[in-house]
Amino acid sequence: MTIAAVLRGKGSAIETVAADTSMYDVVRRLGEKRIGALPVVEDGRISGIISERDVIYCLREHGPDVLAWPVSRLMSSPAITVDSGTDVLAALALMTQRRIRHLPVVEGGQIRGIVSIGDLVKHRMERIEAEAEAMRDYIQSA
Numbered sequence: 001m002t003i004a005a006v007l008r009g010k011g012s013a014i015e016t017v018a019a020d021t022s023m024y025d026v027v028r029r030l031g032e033k034r035i036g037a038l039p040v041v042e043d044g045r046i047s048g049i050i051s052e053r054d055v056i057y058c059l060r061e062h063g064p065d066v067l068a069w070p071v072s073r074l075m076s077s078p079a080i081t082v083d084s085g086t087d088v089l090a091a092l093a094l095m096t097q098r099r100i101r102h103l104p105v106v107e108g109g110q111i112r113g114i115v116s117i118g119d120l121v122k123h124r125m126e127r128i129e130a131e132a133e134a135m136r137d138y139i140q141s142a
Contacts, residue, residue: 002087003103016040017050018071019070037051038051039079039114048071048079054075092120101116
């Protein structure tokens, strides 16, 4: 079970922002799209990531003036990423160890998708349910 399987199920559409995007626009976009993080992309390559958690901590620390700052000033950089061949359990372990909830998927330096911890848990639960159902069917047919 790899990240590629998760992306096939959820799709690889991804919202990104440029490094010079204002934090106000980042907050607006996170709210409009109902998402928890936005990869920051420069020249087609991921340069960082900004999460709702980053926004909250910055607002607490610096006040509302941060909304005028460019995202490049607040983003987490470098972004922790995985490739599509990464095992789902390895990705979950990485997210737990690093205390992050979003992993951009990068291939050849280009962003190809993003997975959240919720996406990975959902995929894992669906897989467990399918295996249990197959086992029940096998036992009933024996």
